[in-house]
Amino acid sequence: MQGQAPSKWRQNVVFGGMIFLIVALGGRLWHMRIVYGQRAEEMAHRQQNHVIPIPARVGSIYAVAHNRPVLLAASKQAPTCFVDPSLVDDYAIADISEDIGKLLGIHHMEVHDAIIRRGDKRYAPIKKNPHREISLNQLAMLRALKNRAIGIEYQWVRGYPCGDLAGSVLGFRMRDGRPGGGLELSLDRYLEATNGKRELVVDAARRAVSIVPGKSVAPRDGNHVYLCLDAVIQGYLQEALAQTVAKHGGFKTWATGVVIDPNTGRVLAMSSAPGFDPNATDRSGIEATNRAVIMPFEPGSVVKPLFAAAAVSEGLVTWDTMIFCENGCYRPPRGGRITDHGQSYGMKSVTDGVVLSINTLMAKLGGMIGNSGLHGWVSKFGFGRKTGIRLPGEERGLIRPLARWDTYSTPRVPFGQEMAVTSLQLAMAFGAVANDGLLLKPRLVESIVSPQGKVLYTAKTEVVHRVFTPTVSQQCRRVMQQVVERGTGKKCRMDKWTSFGKTGTAQIAGPNGMGYADGAYTGSFVGGAPVEKPKLLCVISVYWPNRSKGYYGGTVAAPYVKQVLQQSLTYMKTPPDKGVGIASVAD
Amino acid sequence: MRLCFIIACMVAIGVGVVHLRKRADIAKHELLGLNAEHRRLRRDADPLELELGHLMNPKAVAERAKAMNIDLNAAPVRLAGPADETPRRNGRATN
The missing domain is CATH 3.40.710.10 (DD-peptidase/beta-lactamase superfamily)
Structure with missing residues (x-):
């Protein structure tokens, strides 16, 4: 029996299918590289890279007494507390508010309100004082709670250890670090600091794999002024x-x-x-x-x-x-x-x-x-x-x-x-x-x-x-x-x-x-x-x-x-x- | 025989490169760890500097001196007797 030649239409279907596949793949490639390319690259960069900010310190101001410097103004990183509301179940808000309130010495309802108010965000700052600063003891106790929803972050706070000594001459810095008057303002170009950063390549678990060469910037602390x-x-x-x-x-x-x-x-x-x-x-x-x-x-x-x-x-x-x-x-x-x-x-x-x-x-x-x-x-x-x-x-x-x-x-x-x-x-x-x-x-x-x-x-x-x-x-x-x-x-x-x-x-x-x-x-x-x-x-x-x-x-x-x-x-x-x-x- | 030697050398080079890469990675991680430690130490040291500033505030020093009945402007106390004699070198007081 003589073999039958494959029908023409089958050849056409297979050929057409392959063409379609190639076109579809080409289209997808075009879409990924041209249309979606930049976003995809950014996403990959975000997922693979991690930037660690390296905070720099504003310069200090010193007076003199008995021929020795006396610190008049200096900056420190003060620990502050925040809660990630997305990690707190509704029924647990009261408990976490009670715990934080007791440790920080503030009313638990204030903490409760802070969490509820920013329920749709991932960051609810807990205000203890205008600077939100908490003590090292409180920091240790908060950490001992081992609650993932409670976060600690550090903020620069300007301190004036001599209180009102030469206060009107020194001026002050606002909460965001900008100078608000006095020598803090007039000497800001000497005192100001430039933050640095280090960029890392990380794995899926965000563990550092290597440092991205040429992307790190060293922090530059401010200069110290002696009056x-x-x-x-x-x-x-x-x-x-x-x-x-x-x-x-x-x-x-x-x-x-x-x-x-x-x-x-x-x-x-x-x-x-x-x-x-x-x-x-x-x-x-x-x-x-x-x-x-x-x-x-x-x-x-x-x-x-x-x-x-x-x-x-x-x-x-x-x-x-x-x-x-x-x-x-x-x-x-x-x-x-x-x-x-x-x-x-x-x-x-x-x-x-x-x-x-x-x-x-x-x-x-x-x-x-x-x-x-x-x-x-x-x-x-x-x-x-x-x-x-x-x-x-x-x-x-x-x-x-x-x-x-x-x-x-x-x-x-x-x-x-x-x-x-x-x-x-x-x-x-x-x-x-x-x-x-x-x-x-x-x-x-x-x-x-x-x-x-x-x-x-x-x-x-x-x-x-x-x-x-x-x-x-x-x-x-x-x-x-x-x-x-x-x-x-x-x-x-x-x-x-x-x-x-x-x-x-x-x-x-x-x-x-x-x-x-x-x-x-x-x-x-x-x-x-x-x-x-x-x-x-x-x-x-x-x-x-x-x-x-x-x-x-x-x-x-x-x-x-x-x-x-x-x-x-x-x-x-x-x-x-x-x-x-x-x-x-x-x- | 010569080929075996070349292959062995290449394997050794390969192993060496891998080893060096590994050491470099370890060093980079140690560097990151040290950087993190440095940041942590500075975070701890800055408040201590301010605390020291509080303690060395002349007003606070004066108050503490007053509480301890010490006159900060007084001349150093001179002890009577042999204890007051300063050691001399070449006939000149060393103090």
């Missing part, structure tokens, strides 16, 4: 400010203080009261701002020695030149009326004009210098422009342009009216008196050091310009010493050290900018010690003290400047330069 601030002197200043506000304060009172080393421009302490603790969660108040650099005020008589020294520098007078004080009431040409607040002075020397704080005498000196000269001197003292300290929001103060100064300005500027300055500007201007005539740039940052210990920046003393000759500066200090010995600043007289200073009691401008508010004053005192080679200069200003509790600079500020200077000089082991106590040192 000039002396934590001990800062503590003395804050204590003094708190005391004066408590004793003389009223409803609107605040106080600022600055202590500098006049020879280097180092800011050793800077604060304002009421104080501010950067660890606090509510940082919205005005307390969080550094009033010593952002709040200009009319300085009043405290600037008299500067303008008297200016007149001496110009050769218009000497310290012994006698000037008639118009018996306490002077009417300069088209300049209104200047009084000495009830005092009646006749012929007085320029020295007495400063020591007894005579307005009429200073007004006459203003007339001799003239508006143009006065404006030049104001600028020389550094008023009306920023000092250049690395703090955000620094105010330049208020000095009107020369064109807007009139015949009223001439007699008033020399006793501190028609201008507004910050405490720091005042301190730096008197620094020129203390350091034999140089206006220095203030500095807060002493050095910046990398995490590996490499010094990236070291501060140097920067001279802005010369203000007075050394002779005039020394003479001015001796005149200011008399203010303390026999003048308005007697409350700053110390037993062991000679000191110099000047009081100031200025009226506060009225609410509409016209005239002065009734019964509102700023009491200030600037003082330094020892007189021959000043090591410290301190300015304290008390804004709007309670009038019934004293408001003169000699009352609300001078005793506290004395307290700060005395404590600080003792701490710095400065040898006494007055008779009392010298013998004991020799012993």
